[in-house]
Amino acid sequence: MIERHLKKLRQRDAISAEEEQAVRGLVAQVIEQPADRVIVREGQELRESLLLLDGWLARVKDLPGGQRQITELHVAGDFADLHGFVLKRLDHDVVTITRVRIGVVPHERIREMTERLPHLTRIYWFMTNLDAAVHREAAVSLGRRPALARMAHLFCELWIRLDIVGLTQGDSFDFPLTQSELAEVLGLTAVHVNRTLQELRRMGLVELHSGRLRIIEWEALKSAALFDESYLFLERRQR
Amino acid sequence: MIERHLKKLRQRDAISAEEEQAVRGLVAQVIEQPADRVIVREGQELRESLLLLDGWLARVKDLPGGQRQITELHVAGDFADLHGFVLKRLDHDVVTITRVRIGVVPHERIREMTERLPHLTRIYWFMTNLDAAVHREAAVSLGRRPALARMAHLFCELWIRLDIVGLTQGDSFDFPLTQSELAEVLGLTAVHVNRTLQELRRMGLVELHSGRLRIIEWEALKSAALFDESYLFLERRQR
DNA sequence: CGCGGTGTTGAGACCTGTCAAGACGTGTGG
DNA sequence: CCACACGTCTTGACAGGTCTCAACACCGCG
Numbered sequence: 383m384i385e386r387h388l389k390k391l392r393q394r395d396a397i398s399a400e401e402e403q404a405v406r407g408l409v410a411q412v413i414e415q416p417a418d419r420v421i422v423r424e425g426q427e428l429r430e431s432l433l434l435l436d437g438w439l440a441r442v443k444d445l446p447g448g449q450r451q452i453t454e455l456h457v458a459g460d461f462a463d464l465h466g467f468v469l470k471r472l473d474h475d476v477v478t479i480t481r482v483r484i485g486v487v488p489h490e491r492i493r494e495m496t497e498r499l500p501h502l503t504r505i506y507w508f509m510t511n512l513d514a515a516v517h518r519e520a521a522v523s524l525g526r527r528p529a530l531a532r533m534a535h536l537f538c539e540l541w542i543r544l545d546i547v548g549l550t551q552g553d554s555f556d557f558p559l560t561q562s563e564l565a566e567v568l569g570l571t572a573v574h575v576n577r578t579l580q581e582l583r584r585m586g587l588v589e590l591h592s593g594r595l596r597i598i599e600w601e602a603l604k605s606a607a608l609f610d611e612s613y614l615f616l617e618r619r620q621r
Numbered sequence: 622m623i624e625r626h627l628k629k630l631r632q633r634d635a636i637s638a639e640e641e642q643a644v645r646g647l648v649a650q651v652i653e654q655p656a657d658r659v660i661v662r663e664g665q666e667l668r669e670s671l672l673l674l675d676g677w678l679a680r681v682k683d684l685p686g687g688q689r690q691i692t693e694l695h696v697a698g699d700f701a702d703l704h705g706f707v708l709k710r711l712d713h714d715v716v717t718i719t720r721v722r723i724g725v726v727p728h729e730r731i732r733e734m735t736e737r738l739p740h741l742t743r744i745y746w747f748m749t750n751l752d753a754a755v756h757r758e759a760a761v762s763l764g765r766r767p768a769l770a771r772m773a774h775l776f777c778e779l780w781i782r783l784d785i786v787g788l789t790q791g792d793s794f795d796f797p798l799t800q801s802e803l804a805e806v807l808g809l810t811a812v813h814v815n816r817t818l819q820e821l822r823r824m825g826l827v828e829l830h831s832g833r834l835r836i837i838e839w840e841a842l843k844s845a846a847l848f849d850e851s852y853l854f855l856e857r858r859q860r
Numbered sequence: 861c862g863c864g865g866t867g868t869t870g871a872g873a874c875c876t877g878t879c880a881a882g883a884c885g886t887g888t889g890g
Numbered sequence: 891c892c893a894c895a896c897g898t899c900t901t902g903a904c905a906g907g908t909c910t911c912a913a914c915a916c917c918g919c920g
Contacts, residue, residue, distance in 0.1 A: 425851065443761050446847055451764045453757045465754075468747035468860050473754045473852040496743060500735045507746050508707035509669075513711045514753035518692040522682045524763035525690045525808025529876075558808060562897065570765025574876055576900060608685055612664065613712040621707050700870060767907075799866065813908055 383435040384409065384485065386459030386547040391505060393546050394512075395621045402503045404495055407484035409433060415478050415544045422476035428466045430488045432460055437482030438558055442566070443474045452567040454516060455479075455540070455559075459547040465510050467492045480558045501621075512614070519613045524569045527608070530579045532568050534607035537588060541597060542611055557595035582606075622674040623648065623724065625698030625786040630744060631786050633751075634860045641743045643734055648672060648724035654717050661715035667700060667705045669727045674699055676721030676796055681805070682713045688750045691757060691806040694718075694779070694798075698786040704749050706731045719797045740860075747860045751853070758852045766847070768817045771807050773846035776807060781850055796834035821845075 384406060387548040391397055397405070412435065415421055424430070424444075432439075441463075453474060466472050470530050496503045519539070523532045539619045544555045561579070562572040570578070582588050588604045590597040597603055623645060625637070630636055636644070644672065654660055663683070671678075678695040680702075692713060695701045705711050706728050735742045758778070762771045783794045800818070801811040809817070821827050826842045828835040836842055 389908080441757075442756040444755060445761065445765055449765050451761045453760050457829075468743055469750055469754070469854060470858060473757060491744075496739045500739075501740075501748075504707055504732075504735060505840065507742075507749070510746070510750055510753065511704040511708050514749065514756055515708070517678075517753055517756035518682060518712060520760055521692050521752070521756060521763055521808075522684065522690045524760055526684055526688050569760075569878055572898090572911090573878080577876095586696075598796075603915085615708060619707070619709060801866080810909055811867085812869090812910080816908095819868090 383458075383483065384433070386435070386549075387461070389547050390459045391509070394615060394618055395519075396618070397502075397505070399500060401505075404427070404499055404502060408476050408487045408491050408495070409542050410488050410491070411486050413484050413486060414487060415482050415484065417478050417480050419478045420475050421478060421484075422463060422466070424473060424570060425471050425476050427471055428463075428472070428489065430486050431464050431492065432462045432476065433487055434460050434462050434483050435483040436571035438479035439473075439482060440477050440479055440563070440567075442477055442502075447516075450566050451569065452563065454513065455567060457544055458549060461487075461506075461509060464506060464551070465513070469536045470578055478561065481488060482540070496536060503518050508615075513614065515613050529568070529570055529574060531607050532570075533564075533575070533578050533582060533586065534603050535609055536567060537595065537597065538604055538607050538609040540595075540610075541600075542616075553597035553598070553600070554594055555594060557590060558590065558593050622651075622697075622722065623672070625674070625788075626672060626700070628786050629698045630748070631837055631857070633854060633857055634744050635746060635857070636741075636744070636826050636858075640738060643738055643741060643823055646700070647726045647730050647734070649727050649730070650725050652723050652725060654721050654723065656717050656719050658717045659714050660717060660723075661702060661705070661711060664710050665710060667702075667709055667711070667728065669699045669725050670703050670705050670731065670769065671715065672726055673831075674726035676722060677718035679716050679718055679802070679806075680711075680713045689805050690808065691802065692712050692759070693737050694750065694806060696779070696783055696786065697788060700726075700748060701746060703731075703753070708804065743860050754852050754854065757797050768807070768809055768813060769820055770846050771809075772803075772814070772817050772821060773826065773842050774848055775806060776836065777848040777850075779834075779847050780839075780851060780854070781855075785855075786805040792837070792839070793833055793835035795832060796829060797832050 386415060388405060434456050436458050439462050440452045441454045443451045443453055463472060505534045523535050525536060541550060544550050549555055561575045565575040586602055587599050587606060589598060627644060658759050673695050678701050679691045680693045682690050682692055701715055702711060762774050766774060780789060783789050788794055800814045804811045804814040807814065818829060826838050826845060828837060
């Protein structure tokens with residue numbers, strides 16, 4: 383199941399046999415968690431990071447007053463809080479969206495990797511920077527794109543990210559978020575998410591029901607979103 | 622002038638004499654650039670990163686249609702595009718706000734550092750993750766905070782970041798952005814920035830004229846912004 | 861003295877939010 | 891098997907924050 387993670391790495395750079403061994407050796411144990419659980423709390427002292435093997439996670443920032451902003455969604459293959467390795471605590475919670483399987487990676491092992499494998503270290507450094515690039519694109523969405531384009535953009539991004547790790551089937555994929563959770567990602571209210579979703583459906587671009595998202599018109603969806611995938615750094619090259 | 626950069630590092634972890642030497646050795650040359658110049662273009666192949674020694678930079682993402690989102694502001698001491706070292710190209714432009722002095726750091730030297738100095742490498746890894754934490758806080762602002770709080774929050778953040786590197790004087794600091802540029806940071810229009818600024822002034826929280834921002838009521842400004850500095854990771858600890 | 865960039869103001873439109881109620885669906889217990 | 895409960899989704903009416911467009915004021919600079 384760590385295969386998905388390796389796929390994600392190999393999409394961006396070559397991984398040697400020795401490095402692959404090191405990656406496989408990172409996971410100390412595999413645990414499961416049910417849906418709707420806080421699994422890492424903001425500020426908590428960290429000794430390990432979480433490699434998501436299966437299911438969906440979200441990174442959530444709370445505001446006094448009960449509002450929340452989901453700053454990133456994570457799917458199988460993502461290192462959800464690798465940044466915690468150097469930050470030592472997080473500025474947000476990590477919560478489960480669905481039931482998940484997680485590989486627990488002790489910081490001790492990552493640290494050992496940084497002492498021994500500089501190239502692999504640079505790849506993981508790259509991965510946290512890719513994460514930041516996704517944040518920046520989200521900032522553009524939140525700052526400048528109207529609701530419809532914002533939602534369309536998210537769907538495009540998720541399609542590509544899931545496709546890399548083999549989690550799309552034909553023109554659709556599992557999409558377990560409720561409309562309220564979607565609203566927390568998009569910086570909208572649940573009511574407006576509902577109406578925007580209907581609009582996307584009425585335009586014949588996507589369909590979403592019972593936890594499954596179908597992209598009907600990929601090209602039209604992309605242009606509604608003004609989507610340009612270059613911020614996902616899909617090219618493979620020496621890092 | 623690289624002292625400001627060292628200050629910023631030392632705020633977060635101890636730097637040994639050997640590491641300090643390495644940091645000083647990163648800069649190959651110092652160049653100057655006038656205001657309002659694009660100095661790194663999105664997508665451009667990178668062989669060096671830019672350490673800002675003096676002045677202000679912005680990282681800008683363009684949308685087809687001419688809209689722009691500034692995803693981060695940089696002040697003296699910031700490594701503006703350290704993430705470019707592993708990304709190899711940027712997903713945004715880097716532009717000058719003011720006249721700047723910049724230390725040019727060849728990637729070759731950073732790479733050499735990653736092979737030889739794992740602890741310093743982790744510190745720089747930390748710095749790019751700090752950058753991402755600032756992005757996340759910006760996402761909360763853009764997604765959830767109304768204009769007034771959003772602007773107040775930015776002013777609080779800048780005050781702290783400038784204070785770390787010794788660029789505040791009393792209750793004020795140089796703030797060279799035009800209202801249009803401020804709008805590009807905040808995801809607002811210039812007109813609304815103007816009105817919001819008047820509101821903050823009318824409330825007696827800040828004053829801004831001729832490129833200088835004065836914070837009149839720090840506590841009131843913080844609470845108007847719901848500002849909590851913990852996302853800036855100001856504590857010093859082993860990384 | 862005129863010009864271009866910047867800042868300011870007003871009126872009206874529009875997108876998104878708020879509040880409230882009801883529909884739907886699925887799991888639970890009687 | 892039905893009744894109910896709870897979360898989720900949907901809908902309507904209305905409010906409000908922010909945008910758009912347009913005009914004008916201000917100011918430093920050539």
